[in-house]
Amino acid sequence: xxxxxxxxxxxxxxDSSIVYLCGKGDSSIRYFEITDEAPYxxxxxxxxxxxxxxxxxxxxxxxxxxxxxxxxxxFKLHERKCEPIVMTVPxxxxxxxxxxxxxxxxxxxxxxxxxxxxxxxxxxxxxxLRDGYVPxxxxxxxxxxKNILDSKPPPSPRRRHSTCDSDFSQPALEEVLxxxxxxKETVQAQEKRISDLENKLGQFTNxxx
Numbered sequence: 001x002x003x004x005x006x007x008x009x010x011x012x013x014x015d016s017s018i019v020y021l022c023g024k025g026d027s028s029i030r031y032f033e034i035t036d037e038a039p040y041x042x043x044x045x046x047x048x049x050x051x052x053x054x055x056x057x058x059x060x061x062x063x064x065x066x067x068x069x070x071x072x073x074x075f076k077l078h079e080r081k082c083e084p085i086v087m088t089v090p091x092x093x094x095x096x097x098x099x100x101x102x103x104x105x106x107x108x109x110x111x112x113x114x115x116x117x118x119x120x121x122x123x124x125x126x127x128x129l130r131d132g133y134v135p136x137x138x139x140x141x142x143x144x145x146k147n148i149l150d151s152k153p154p155p156s157p158r159r160r161h162s163t164c165d166s167d168f169s170q171p172a173l174e175e176v177l178x179x180x181x182x183x184k185e186t187v188q189a190q191e192k193r194i195s196d197l198e199n200k201l202g203q204f205t206n207x208x209x
Contacts, residue, residue, distance in 0.1 A: 011058040015102050016071060018044070022056040029056075029074065029085070047085065053077060061104040066129050069097055101129045 006023035012034075013020070019041075020031045029047040034040065055077035064070040074085040091097055106127035111120055 009056045013061070013072065015061055015104050016100070020072065022053065024055065025052050027052045051078060054079065062106060062127065062129065066096065066101055066132060069100060071100055096130050103128055
């Protein structure tokens with residue numbers, strides 16, 4: 001189709017059976033119609049500009065302006081800017097053009113990721129552009145939160161405390177209180193040590209030590 005040695009950037013519009021051929025470093029866009037009969041590929045036209053493109057992007061059909069009979073929109077990457085290139089079909093009527101805008105794939109996925117990974121396949125979900133694209137619904141993000149209280153073992157029956165209960169005898173209570181006092185002393189000693197270290201660090205930082 002061409003003799004350019006640049007990287008080919010093809011874009012195919014399945015709704016209109018038109019393939020657009022762009023080349024990196026080229027300054028033109030050639031487009032062809034694909035049919036089921038020989039010779040299968042029919043040249044339509046060429047869009048030319050003065051500056052070569054460094055890259056090219058293609059807008060999905062649901063992002064086009066159907067009121068202006070827009071059939072394609074490219075984003076041509078220059079060195080310091082991105083230039084939109086709009087292609088339209090001249091029509092005198094202000095009515096919706098059914099032949100230009102058949103139902104097109106929408107943003108709603110036909111399968112979830114886990115379904116696709118399991119081997120399932122499905123056709124894309126189509127939307128109509130008659131009234132312009134309007135999202136069907138906002139996809140809700142499903143977050144499953146597990147409450148750790150749900151796995152908590154059932155509470156054991158409460159026991160009635162009495163003075164005759166061996167678990168709460170006076171020696172055991174004194175032993176627990178002694179451990180608490182020892183822990184408090186350890187914490188106080190550690191706090192004093194940390195304070196001394198902070199003072200030494202401050203003196204070292206200020207250059208007095």
